[in-house]
Amino acid sequence: MSTTVTTTAHAPSAPLRARAEIDLAALRANVRALRALAPGAALMAVVKSDAYGHGAVPCARAAVQAGATWLGTATPEEGLALRAAGLPGRIMCWLWTPGGPWREAIEADLDVSVSGMWALREVTEAARAAGAPARVHLKADTGLGRNGCQPGGDWEELVDAALRAEAEGLLRVTGLWSHFACADEPGHPSIAAQLTRFREMVAHAEQRGVRPEVRHMANSPATLTLPESHFDLVRTGCAVYGISPSPELGVPADFGLRPVMTLSASLALVKHAPRGHGVSYGHHYVTPGETTLGLVPVGYADGIPRHASGTGPVLVGGKWRTVAGRVAMDQFVVDLGGDEPEIGSEAVLFGPGDRGEPTAEDWAQAAGTIGYEIVTRIGSRVPRVYVNGEQDG
The missing domain is CATH 3.20.20.10 (Alanine racemase)
Incomplete structure (x- = not known):
C-alpha cells in the first residue's frame, strides 16, 4: 500500500496530530x-x-x-x-x-x-x-x-x-x-x-x-x-x-459504495477526574462519577461541527465514546468511563465502519446536517494522507 501525505506545511516526521486518510x-x-x-x-x-x-x-x-x-x-x-x-x-x-x-x-x-x-x-x-x-x-x-x-x-x-x-x-x-x-x-x-x-x-x-x-x-x-x-x-x-445522498435511499453498501475518508486523531491527554467535574466551555457536561477524560486534539477550526457538542461519536480503545461538553476551536473531550488508553492512542471520528468506528453519516445525524457537509468541512490544517494510489490489478 503506497502512502503520500499532503499538508499545509512540510510532511511531518513525527506522528500526526490528526489525519484524513483518503483511500484512492x-x-x-x-x-x-x-x-x-x-x-x-x-x-x-x-x-x-x-x-x-x-x-x-x-x-x-x-x-x-x-x-x-x-x-x-x-x-x-x-x-x-x-x-x-x-x-x-x-x-x-x-x-x-x-x-x-x-x-x-x-x-x-x-x-x-x-x-x-x-x-x-x-x-x-x-x-x-x-x-x-x-x-x-x-x-x-x-x-x-x-x-x-x-x-x-x-x-x-x-x-x-x-x-x-x-x-x-x-x-x-x-x-x-x-x-x-x-x-x-x-x-x-x-x-x-x-x-x-x-x-x-x-x-x-x-x-x-x-x-x-x-x-x-x-x-x-x-x-x-x-x-x-x-x-x-x-x-x-x-x-x-x-x-449516501440520504438515509432514505440507503447506506453506501446498498449501492456497492465504500466511504473514502477516515478521520482520526491522536489522544493528546488522558487524565483522572472526580465526580462533578465540569468539562469544556460552559460546563454543559459534568462528570457523573469518577472517570477518565481523553483529549482529542481537533476542533471546529479543523471542521469538527460545534453543533455535535455532546453528541458526536468517536471510537477510542475499541469503544464508542461521545463528545463530552462543547467542541472547542482546536480540541474536544471524551469521557472514557475509567478506561486508560495510552496517550497517543488513535481516536477515530469516522470512516467506513469496518472496525466499528462511526461513519460520516453518524456525525451528520449528531450535528443535524448531511454527510456531504461533514467531509467537505474538514479543514486544510488536517493533512490528507493518500493510500492505495496505484491503479488496481
Whole structure:
C-alpha cells in the first residue's frame, strides 16, 4: 500500500496530530460501481470544493483511472487548477459571476455553463478575444430555482442567441443540462415534473437546431435510483466518495459504495477526574462519577461541527465514546468511563465502519446536517494522507 501525505506545511516526521486518510482504491471502486449503474451514459466525477474535502487533484486522477471521462467543478478557478495539474479530458465548470475568467477557460479547453444572456454575452466576447470557440452548456431551470434559465421566453431567447453565436464560430453548444431539487427524496412529485420539463426544454433546443454532445441531469441520487434520468451523462458527486445522498435511499453498501475518508486523531491527554467535574466551555457536561477524560486534539477550526457538542461519536480503545461538553476551536473531550488508553492512542471520528468506528453519516445525524457537509468541512490544517494510489490489478 503506497502512502503520500499532503499538508499545509512540510510532511511531518513525527506522528500526526490528526489525519484524513483518503483511500484512492475505494474511490476507483466507487467510480466503477457507478458506471455499472449507468452503463449507457458517460460519467462525470464532481471534484468541486477540493473533491468534497478529499483533495481535488489526487481524486480526479483516480476517477479518470477508473473510467470517468468528465470532471466537474463549481468554479472556473477549480477547473483551471485541474487543467494546470495536467488532468486530461473534459472538465466542466458551472458557477460563474460577471467578469469571470472566460477567456482563460476557453484557452484551457474547459466546458462552461451559461444560464442567462449576460453570461452568453461575456463568453462570446471572450471567444472573440481568444480567437477560439467556447464549449458551452446551456442550463435549464426545470424547478430547482437556483441557477439556470427559466422555461418560456427566457429559454427560447437564450437558445436562439447561442445558435447565432455558434453560426459565427464563437461557441459550440456542447451540452444541455439541469439539476434536481429532490432526487434524494424518493417519490417526490417534483422529480417527474422536472424530468418532463427538461425533456420539453431539450426538445425545443434541438428543434431549433442545437446538437449537443451530452444532455445531463442526474446527480448522485438520480444516478443511483432514477435510470430514466441518466440521458448521455451522469454527474456523480458525493457517491464518488462513498457517501449516501440520504438515509432514505440507503447506506453506501446498498449501492456497492465504500466511504473514502477516515478521520482520526491522536489522544493528546488522558487524565483522572472526580465526580462533578465540569468539562469544556460552559460546563454543559459534568462528570457523573469518577472517570477518565481523553483529549482529542481537533476542533471546529479543523471542521469538527460545534453543533455535535455532546453528541458526536468517536471510537477510542475499541469503544464508542461521545463528545463530552462543547467542541472547542482546536480540541474536544471524551469521557472514557475509567478506561486508560495510552496517550497517543488513535481516536477515530469516522470512516467506513469496518472496525466499528462511526461513519460520516453518524456525525451528520449528531450535528443535524448531511454527510456531504461533514467531509467537505474538514479543514486544510488536517493533512490528507493518500493510500492505495496505484491503479488496481
